[in-house]
Amino acid sequence: MISCKFVDVVYSAWKQVLDPCDLRWISRALFRVNQQGKPEMCFDTIRQMWFKPPEPALLNTNPPAMDRYFARPICLWMPKKLWKVRLTCPGKDCKGQELTSAGIYRTLRRVLSLSRFYYLATEYLECSKCKRKLCSWNQDLLDQLDVGRRTQFPCILTRLKACDLEVVKLLRHRRLGNSVSRLRQNLAEVHGEDMLKRTAHYLSDCQTFSAAHKKGLVDKSHFPPPPTPHRVPSCHWMTTVYSLDVQSRLEEVKTAITSVYGRVLKCDSTKKVVKKLQGAASDTAAWVTNVGNEYGQVLMSVVTAAEGAGLDAMFRGLQDRFRDARVDPPEVLYVDRDCCDPNYVGNKFEDWGATQVRLDVWHYMRRISGCCTTESHLLYAQFMRQLSGCIFQWSQEDIDILREATASQDRPVGMTVKGRTVEWATFKELALHCRRTTRPPEEIQRLIEDLLVVYSGQQGRDMLGTPLLDADRAKDMWDSQKRHAVCIQDPPGVTLYTKTGTLKKGMVVLPTFHCARGSTSLKSFHLHLNRFIPGTAANDANFQAFLLEGLYRWNQDRASRILAAEAPLCHSYSGLLRHTVNELAHTVLGNPLDPSIHLPRAYTGELIGIEYLYSQTDRALQEIEEEEEEEELVP
Numbered sequence: 021m022i023s024c025k026f027v028d029v030v031y032s033a034w035k036q037v038l039d040p041c042d043l044r045w046i047s048r049a050l051f052r053v054n055q056q057g058k059p060e061m062c063f064d065t066i067r068q069m070w071f072k073p074p075e076p077a078l079l080n081t082n083p084p085a086m087d088r089y090f091a092r093p094i095c096l097w098m099p100k101k102l103w104k105v106r107l108t109c110p111g112k113d114c115k116g117q118e119l120t121s122a123g124i125y126r127t128l129r130r131v132l133s134l135s136r137f138y139y140l141a142t143e144y145l146e147c148s149k150c151k152r153k154l155c156s157w158n159q160d161l162l163d164q165l166d167v168g169r170r171t172q173f174p175c176i177l178t179r180l181k182a183c184d185l186e187v188v189k190l191l192r193h194r195r196l197g198n199s200v201s202r203l204r205q206n207l208a209e210v211h212g213e214d215m216l217k218r219t220a221h222y223l224s225d226c227q228t229f230s231a232a233h234k235k236g237l238v239d240k241s242h243f244p245p246p247p248t249p250h251r252v253p254s255c256h257w258m259t260t261v262y263s264l265d266v267q268s269r270l271e272e273v274k275t276a277i278t279s280v281y282g283r284v285l286k287c288d289s290t291k292k293v294v295k296k297l298q299g300a301a302s303d304t305a306a307w308v309t310n311v312g313n314e315y316g317q318v319l320m321s322v323v324t325a326a327e328g329a330g331l332d333a334m335f336r337g338l339q340d341r342f343r344d345a346r347v348d349p350p351e352v353l354y355v356d357r358d359c360c361d362p363n364y365v366g367n368k369f370e371d372w373g374a375t376q377v378r379l380d381v382w383h384y385m386r387r388i389s390g391c392c393t394t395e396s397h398l399l400y401a402q403f404m405r406q407l408s409g410c411i412f413q414w415s416q417e418d419i420d421i422l423r424e425a426t427a428s429q430d431r432p433v434g435m436t437v438k439g440r441t442v443e444w445a446t447f448k449e450l451a452l453h454c455r456r457t458t459r460p461p462e463e464i465q466r467l468i469e470d471l472l473v474v475y476s477g478q479q480g481r482d483m484l485g486t487p488l489l490d491a492d493r494a495k496d497m498w499d500s501q502k503r504h505a506v507c508i509q510d511p512p513g514v515t516l517y518t519k520t521g522t523l524k525k526g527m528v529v530l531p532t533f534h535c536a537r538g539s540t541s542l543k544s545f546h547l548h549l550n551r552f553i554p555g556t557a558a559n560d561a562n563f564q565a566f567l568l569e570g571l572y573r574w575n576q577d578r579a580s581r582i583l584a585a586e587a588p589l590c591h592s593y594s595g596l597l598r599h600t601v602n603e604l605a606h607t608v609l610g611n612p613l614d615p616s617i618h619l620p621r622a623y624t625g626e627l628i629g630i631e632y633l634y635s636q637t638d639r640a641l642q643e644i645e646e647e648e649e650e651e652e653l654v655p
Contacts, residue, residue, distance in 0.1 A: 074606045084222060089221055090247050099145040117147050119145035323629055323630055339372060399475070423445075
């Protein structure tokens with residue numbers, strides 16, 4: 021061996037990425053000098069993935085070494101060497117030719133983590149047949165690893181940088197206030213505090229050593245200043261990382277979305293979220309149409325330029341999904357339009373002949389309230405409550421039980437309720453404990469017509485004489501809408517209420533119900549859908565990534581609420597990982613850890629989101645934009 025300074029024994033390409041404080045310890049830990057006087061990695065002594073720098077001494081007898089305070093860890097991703105796994109060439113003509121080791125890849129990545137940066141290196145592999153060389157972090161090679169080893173790869177790679185998966189996980193959850201810019205600010209704060217703590221530790225030890233020097237105990241030494249910290253990458257780059265993360269799990273995400281079914285389906289559309297679609301797809305979409313089930317899960321979400329005929333492909337895909345999975349067709353479908361007349365939605369269901377189509381009651385009420393002069397009128401809320409009463413009637417049996425429970429709650433022990441005034445229930449209590457049904461069509465028509473007559477007269481004016489209803493508009497509206505009283509009827513033979521539990525009130529145990537009627541659950545989903553896409557603008561690739569991840573996590577949350585008992589496994593949105601752990605437990609331990617977990621069916625091929633829009637215009641999603649140059653140092 022030829023002796024050489026440790027600081028020089030690294031690849032020249034690595035020196036461009038490594039900070040000066042990392043050169044010395046990485047040289048000592050990983051490199052040596054070969055017979056030609058060139059640096060080479062000590063492969064024969066490497067037995068681990070992670071290498072951490074030496075810690076500062078508790079008591080300094082020598083001048084403090086700066087690299088012990090500011091040096092960063094390095095991860096060696098070498099699955100073939102460390103695990104002896106068989107990796108094959110992804111080339112079509114190589115037919116599974118095994119790759120052989122070709123040394124270390126000369127490109128080193130700096131990886132953004134929660135509190136600081138670290139380094140990532142990998143091995144170089146070569147195909148003896150096509151002579152192609154691949155690094156072990158290539159996506160085609162990562163996909164060949166089993167789940168247990170694949171999940172140990174720590175980051176998402178872009179062209180020049182990398183982001184640790186712990187940071188990526190914080191990007192996945194979409195809710196109000198959880199934007200990419202906010203996460204970047206939090207990371208910048210955490211990185212800054214970590215750097216300041218290390219600087220304080222270093223300077224404190226230097227100060228102690230300087231005090232010892234003043235007493236003549238040690239020789240005079242020069243202390244180098246702390247290194248300049250690296251800036252946290254931009255919000256644009258972090259959005260790119262998020263999109264790449266979704267792309268790496270695309271098959272799993274789409275499979276989970278297209279493995280959802282339902283007994284009562286709801287179809288509704290919204291315009292709000294399409295306003296955020298910018299770039300090449302700007303002004304090309306008008307609606308986002310969603311199909312949900314009785315549990316609030318979303319079976320499909322598509323972006324279209326128009327409703328009506330533009331949804332034919334989506335309905336065909338849903339029918340194929342149910343048929344291929346051998347799942348019974350839904351019993352009822354609630355829609356916001358085309359419940360009858362020539363554009364009847366039921367005509368689109370060739371395989372769902374027994375599915376009953378119903379108009380959502382809330383949309384029906386909104387059509388009637390369209391003849392109001394303003395929603396801020398003092399009588400508007402009262403009018404809507406009475407309009408609901410014209411359509412629905414409460415179950416007398418449930419009302420009597422709730423009344424008894426309310427009375428027993430207010431009754432002192434040993435006293436009767438006769439002659440006492442009992443405080444009655446709120447609408448929230450009624451909706452939780454009481455079921456209701458739609459009135460007969462003739463009764464609905466009569467009651468609503470009487471209601472419109474009353475509010476079109478003097479009783480429909482406020483104290484200033486402002487009318488609630490426009491009488492002429494109300495008459496024209498009712499002439500066109502009264503025929504839909506049949507379309508809002510509860511479908512015969514379909515159970516719309518599900519008992520979800522019990523609640524004790526006073527001396528009576530009350531049942532609690534969940535209602536599957538109408539598309540109200542989709543209205544709630546539309547509110548969250550607008551939050552899935554952060555900010556006010558997103559190009560088509562990022563819009564698609566945010567939408568898919570949002571749908572995936574939304575359905576996972578709804579599915580966890582369906583289960584009666586809490587799953588024993590840790591909370592996770594990775595269905596593939598949970599299923600893998602379950603299968604391994606079944607093989608090794610003899611029993612699955614969570615019998616309620618089932619592997620989703622294969623991806624059905626249905627187009628989701630922007631893909632559906634582009635299928636109608638023969639366009640393709642643009643590629644994910646990546647960074648053009650390395651991040652700059654903080655000035």
